[in-house]
Amino acid sequence: MTRPVRVRIAPSPTGDPHVGTAYIALFNLAFARQHRGKFVLRIEDTDQARSNRDSEEMIFASLRWLGLSWDEGPDVGGPFGPYRQSERTAIYQQHAKTLIESGAAYRCFCTKERLEEMRLDQQRFKRSPGYDGRCRDLPPGEVEALVAERAPFTVRLRAPKEEEVVCQDRLRGAIAFQGREIDDQILLKADGYPTYHLANVVDDHLMEITHVIRAEEWISSTPKHVLLYRAFDWPPPEFIHMPLLRNQDKSKISKRRNPCSLNYYRDAGYLPAALLNFLALQGWSMPPKEDGTEVDRFTLEEFFAHFNIDRVKTGGPVFDLKKLEAINGDHIRRKSVDEIAALLKEHAGRWFEKTAHFLHDRLDKLSDFARYTDFLFRDDLGRDPALLRPYAGDRQETAKRLKTLTEEFEQVVPWKPATITDLLARFVARHGLDRKEFFMLLRVAVTGSTVSPPLDESIAALDRFVVLERLRAAAKTIREMKPAP
RNA sequence: GACCCCAUCGUCUAGUCAGGACCAGGACAUCGGGUUUUCAUCCCGGUAACAGGGGUUCAAAUCCCCUUGGGGUCACCA
Numbered sequence: 001m002t003r004p005v006r007v008r009i010a011p012s013p014t015g016d017p018h019v020g021t022a023y024i025a026l027f028n029l030a031f032a033r034q035h036r037g038k039f040v041l042r043i044e045d046t047d048q049a050r051s052n053r054d055s056e057e058m059i060f061a062s063l064r065w066l067g068l069s070w071d072e073g074p075d076v077g078g079p080f081g082p083y084r085q086s087e088r089t090a091i092y093q094q095h096a097k098t099l100i101e102s103g104a105a106y107r108c109f110c111t112k113e114r115l116e117e118m119r120l121d122q123q124r125f126k127r128s129p130g131y132d133g134r135c136r137d138l139p140p141g142e143v144e145a146l147v148a149e150r151a152p153f154t155v156r157l158r159a160p161k162e163e164e165v166v167c168q169d170r171l172r173g174a175i176a177f178q179g180r181e182i183d184d185q186i187l188l189k190a191d192g193y194p195t196y197h198l199a200n201v202v203d204d205h206l207m208e209i210t211h212v213i214r215a216e217e218w219i220s221s222t223p224k225h226v227l228l229y230r231a232f233d234w235p236p237p238e239f240i241h242m243p244l245l246r247n248q249d250k251s252k253i254s255k256r257r258n259p260c261s262l263n264y265y266r267d268a269g270y271l272p273a274a275l276l277n278f279l280a281l282q283g284w285s286m287p288p289k290e291d292g293t294e295v296d297r298f299t300l301e302e303f304f305a306h307f308n309i310d311r312v313k314t315g316g317p318v319f320d321l322k323k324l325e326a327i328n329g330d331h332i333r334r335k336s337v338d339e340i341a342a343l344l345k346e347h348a349g350r351w352f353e354k355t356a357h358f359l360h361d362r363l364d365k366l367s368d369f370a371r372y373t374d375f376l377f378r379d380d381l382g383r384d385p386a387l388l389r390p391y392a393g394d395r396q397e398t399a400k401r402l403k404t405l406t407e408e409f410e411q412v413v414p415w416k417p418a419t420i421t422d423l424l425a426r427f428v429a430r431h432g433l434d435r436k437e438f439f440m441l442l443r444v445a446v447t448g449s450t451v452s453p454p455l456d457e458s459i460a461a462l463d464r465f466v467v468l469e470r471l472r473a474a475a476k477t478i479r480e481m482k483p484a485p
Numbered sequence: 486g487a488c489c490c491c492a493u494c495g496u497c498u499a500g501u502c503a504g505g506a507c508c509a510g511g512a513c514a515u516c517g518g519g520u521u522u523u524c525a526u527c528c529c530g531g532u533a534a535c536a537g538g539g540g541u542u543c544a545a546a547u548c549c550c551c552u553u554g555g556g557g558u559c560a561c562c563a
Contacts, residue, residue, distance in 0.1 A: 012563045018523050046563055129559055154561055181488055189561040196563050220558040250555055285498055320496050323513045437529050
């Protein structure tokens with residue numbers, strides 16, 4: 001008897017809800033539907049420093065917005081809970097202990113500092129990185145003594161160095177790794193929280209996950225997972241690694257080169273059906289009909305009806321916003337006028353709520369909102385180049401400053417007015433810039449006008465990627481300006 | 486750098502597993518034309534790809550090998 005199909009997504013609640021999460025969720029859900037199985041949402045919040053509840057809420061909200069609903073999860077419960085890893089630490093600790101007892105794992109007393117030093121050495125001598133095994137074979141007596149004196153420790157996987165570990169991937173077949181290349185990964189951190197590797201394997205087993213459909217970036221850690229299943233004597237799930245969504249230059253999709261936040265797509269007015277349709281086309285296509293015609297515009301239900309995981313292509317698809325936009329347009333045109341009116345109302349309403357606090361003082365009549373917010377909706381700013389004045393008249397220097405600032409904007413977390421204000425203040429202070437002049441330059445670069453809501457609010461209201469693009473465009477314009485006569 | 490994954494138009498892809506009717510089909514983008522008072526929609530048409538080299542075979546986009554190219558991973562992050 002085969003076990004009922006159970007799949008899961010395991011997003012980490014850090015930052016904005018990611019388009020890649022929706023992509024993987026979509027394929028997991030489709031697979032579950034096809035097999036009349038269950039789709040589980042598990043929150044992987046074992047990184048104390050980075051995880052936060054806001055982010056978790058946004059994951060729920062955006063997946064709901066898309067209509068990708070889960071059968072079990074932290075919010076809806078289920079028979080395999082809790083579904084938040086931070087609430088399962090005792091389970092992981094217990095399993096880590098089992099591994100230590102069986103010898104599949106060991107306690108490591110190395111400090112972060114020593115590990116850092118080791119890494120530097122490895123770099124210096126061009127040795128391949130990885131734990132050097134100092135604590136791997138500590139005499140039992142020494143370990144006991146260290147434990148007795150409460151020395152902090154981590155738990156590491158004891159990877160067999162001679163063996164070959166073969167992972168089976170549904171789409172790629174067997175993938176072999178030499179034991180020598182598998183690092184003695186940390187399984188349990190010094191703070192008592194598990195790393196992804198342990199938590200993921202323990203939970204997938206306990207939650208009876210049958211198929212692990214996740215992104216390709218996980219392939220190289222799969223042997224560690226396989227080793228863990230082996231150590232616990234558990235049957236591994238079937239692994240299905242989806243291709244990675246790509247930037248235009250084929251690198252893994254990133255918020256610097258693409259809008260990645262699902263909030264962006266919602267706020268920009270993409271329809272869930274269209275986003276999903278587009279995502280479904282990344283690496284997958286509907287089987288051609290009998291007469292050979294191909295259908296590439298379809299609803300979620302149609303996708304589910306024709307879904308087959310084995311049609312997934314392994315090549316990495318470049319995320320093409322233009323195509324998404326075209327598909328979105330098609331989905332909009334399929335709606336009735338009344339439906340569009342309702343959608344428009346909802347969409348505009350969201351923006352009004354988002355911007356009312358800074359519109360409040362600026363409006364003499366409600367329709368004035370348009371002149372203060374048009375920069376939020378235009379793809380092309382139609383900026384009057386004459387408005388863009390190089391700082392202190394120095395074109396090259398200004399372009400360079402804008403570039404530096406752009407790089408700093410890439411790092412801002414969270415993307416909020418307060419953090420942006422903070423960055424801006426430090427930036428002008430550090431470079432000794434005139435606030436008035438520099439901020440006006442930025443205002444024009446980002447909003448296309450010398451009149452706009454407060455800079456930090458304006459910037460925060462836009463998606464990070466859009467701001468970066470506008471800044472890059474402004475720098476380019478300035479760099480290429482004719483020198484003043 | 487080491488290991489692993491991948492490879493059809495600029496982009497998403499069909500075709501590849503079961504080699505032949507494929508001088509490679511569709512979509513997006515782009516170019517040209519038509520409908521339309523504008524714009525958009527809609528319609529018609531064009532440009533555009535099997536990475537390279539070796540094999541196997543009567544026959545290769547399809548099977549095998551090598552090369553090249555691209556990507557991912559190498560954290561007390563996931």
